[in-house]
Amino acid sequence: MYNWDFYTVLQSLDLFLLGMKMTALYTVGSILLGITFGLMAAFARLSQWWALRLIARTYQEIFRCTPLLVQILWAFYALPLIIGVNIPNYIAGLLMLSLYVGSFYGEIFRGGINAIDKGQREAAMAVGMSGAQAMYHIIMPQAIKKMLPAFINQSVIQVKNTSLLYAISIAELTYMTYVVNGETYRPLEAYTLTAVLYFAMLFPLTQFADHFERRMRRSD
Amino acid sequence: MNSTIQPAISVRGLTKSYGALQVLKGIDLDLPAGEVLAIIGPSGSGKSTLIRCLNMMEVLTTGDLRFQGQRVSTKFKDKGDAIGTATLRRKVGMCFQHFNLFPHLTVLENVTKGPTVVLKEDRKAADNYARELLGKVGLSDKAESYPSQLSGGQKQRVAIARSLAMKPDVMLFDEVTSALDPELVGEVLEVVRELARGGMTMVLVTHEMAFAAEVADRVVFIDQGVIAEEGPPEKVMKDPSSDRLKQFLSRFNA
Numbered sequence: 001m002y003n004w005d006f007y008t009v010l011q012s013l014d015l016f017l018l019g020m021k022m023t024a025l026y027t028v029g030s031i032l033l034g035i036t037f038g039l040m041a042a043f044a045r046l047s048q049w050w051a052l053r054l055i056a057r058t059y060q061e062i063f064r065c066t067p068l069l070v071q072i073l074w075a076f077y078a079l080p081l082i083i084g085v086n087i088p089n090y091i092a093g094l095l096m097l098s099l100y101v102g103s104f105y106g107e108i109f110r111g112g113i114n115a116i117d118k119g120q121r122e123a124a125m126a127v128g129m130s131g132a133q134a135m136y137h138i139i140m141p142q143a144i145k146k147m148l149p150a151f152i153n154q155s156v157i158q159v160k161n162t163s164l165l166y167a168i169s170i171a172e173l174t175y176m177t178y179v180v181n182g183e184t185y186r187p188l189e190a191y192t193l194t195a196v197l198y199f200a201m202l203f204p205l206t207q208f209a210d211h212f213e214r215r216m217r218r219s220d
Numbered sequence: 221m222n223s224t225i226q227p228a229i230s231v232r233g234l235t236k237s238y239g240a241l242q243v244l245k246g247i248d249l250d251l252p253a254g255e256v257l258a259i260i261g262p263s264g265s266g267k268s269t270l271i272r273c274l275n276m277m278e279v280l281t282t283g284d285l286r287f288q289g290q291r292v293s294t295k296f297k298d299k300g301d302a303i304g305t306a307t308l309r310r311k312v313g314m315c316f317q318h319f320n321l322f323p324h325l326t327v328l329e330n331v332t333k334g335p336t337v338v339l340k341e342d343r344k345a346a347d348n349y350a351r352e353l354l355g356k357v358g359l360s361d362k363a364e365s366y367p368s369q370l371s372g373g374q375k376q377r378v379a380i381a382r383s384l385a386m387k388p389d390v391m392l393f394d395e396v397t398s399a400l401d402p403e404l405v406g407e408v409l410e411v412v413r414e415l416a417r418g419g420m421t422m423v424l425v426t427h428e429m430a431f432a433a434e435v436a437d438r439v440v441f442i443d444q445g446v447i448a449e450e451g452p453p454e455k456v457m458k459d460p461s462s463d464r465l466k467q468f469l470s471r472f473n474a
């Protein structure tokens with residue numbers, strides 16, 4: 001019978017908490033940047049210029065069809081060889097996480113905007129709004145409501161994806177667990193505790209998302 | 221420009237094609253200020269396309285659109301002696317068959333959105349005027365409701381109020397009663413009738429022949445992309461000259 005000993009790993013609780021803080025930081029940072037990339041991709045895809053559409057499409061397909069871990073490793077180990085400059089791990093990590101989630105956000109945003117009946121845009125234009133005004137005042141508020149569940153879902157995945165940063169030694173939760181395990185030789189407790197901590201971060205988020213979605217449906 | 225002499229809207233040599241399909245094949249039309257013009261015609265003849273060209277919702281393939289004598293360009297902003305679509309649409313309101321109310325906004329906000337965003341009116345003034353208009357269309361008690369809580373007839377009356385809030389000189393109605401249950405048609409027609417009495421310049425695309433005969437000063441019969449016949453309603457509807465129009469009208473008198 002295995003002898004559970006959480007006491008030893010809990011001695012390093014401060015390291016776990018530091019890891020959680022970094023995980024939260026990379027999540028928030030990459031989601032904010034990802035929203036920017038996603039919006040640019042979505043509007044480029046909806047634009048009338050084929051060159052813009054092509055660029056956005058290429059970006060999205062590259063990042064959606066390759067593994068995030070490979071992207072992160074590539075940015076940290078391969079890209080510096082091409083450009084001849086070392087890239088600090090936090091920049092490579094944040095950038096790839098953001099571009100990755102942005103490519104998915106782009107599809108979510110585009111889908112949400114496309115789902116709005118084109119009569120909405122016409123009615124907005126018919127009272128003299130510009131395309132941008134119609135987008136801001138009429139289309140976007142409705143599209144956001146439509147895309148919110150998918151957006152939250154993708155963002156939950158994003159929290160977990162930050163764990164891949166461990167591969168380039170960024171001190172987020174998974175990496176910290178690896179460090180604690182190295183010191184304590186208590187992998188079962190260390191990784192179990194980490195799983196519990198991830199769960200504790202994400203479960204409230206998914207509950208909130210469900211609650212929010214139910215409320216949205218009611219107002220329709 | 222003197223808007224009392226110039227027609228409110230005029231088009232010359234209007235054609236409109238979608239790819240290889242030519243929908244409008246050369247339309248000349250003047251809409252004098254104060255006139256109520258009804259457009260009738262078979263399904264697919266180009267009525268919607270024509271009325272949508274009048275506020276540049278559709279870009280004319282060839283031809284010339286003027287508003288109160290001023291040339292209208294396809295650009296959003298005014299430029300030189302041509303007005304843009306922004307100015308045109310502020311002056312020419314449009315109501316649609318399917319209402320197209322903004323579902324995320326209350327009835328009141330639906331009506332005030334144009335004035336506050338486009339005309340930069342302040343909230344208070346816009347609210348007051350919107351409530352006055354909602355009163356006119358008989359919906360004072362629905363100001364705080366959402367479109368999903370309204371009947372079709374009520375929705376269409378809100379849509380009319382939304383257009384009127386821009387204080388337009390001309391109103392375009394594209395089959396505004398076609399999507400309504402028969403018992404709700406009357407309440408919308410009553411609002412349109414009231415506008416006509418008030419002297420509003422209007423274009424109505426409609427299948428309500430009796431209503432067209434009653435409120436219109438002039439009726440235009442569109443067939444296969446051209447104006448096949450036009451004149452006062454007594455003439456066009458009671459004494460049609462072409463066989464096509466006779467045939468078309470007979471379907472309504474069954």
Ligand SMILES: Nc1ncnc2c1ncn2[C@@H]1O[C@H](COP(=O)(O)OP(=O)(O)OP(=O)(O)O)[C@@H](O)[C@H]1O
Nearest residue numbers: 238241243261262263264265266267268269270395
């Ligand atoms: N955006 C478009 N692209 C291609 N074809 C179109 C488009 N809009 C209209 N058409 C075609 O143009 C023709 C005229 O359409 P329009 O909607 O103007 O007819 P209508 O007289 O309003 O008919 P209805 O009484 O059924 O409303 C139809 O053949 C239609 O299929």
Ligand SMILES: [Mg+2]
Nearest residue numbers: 267268269395
């Ligand atoms: Mg039509």
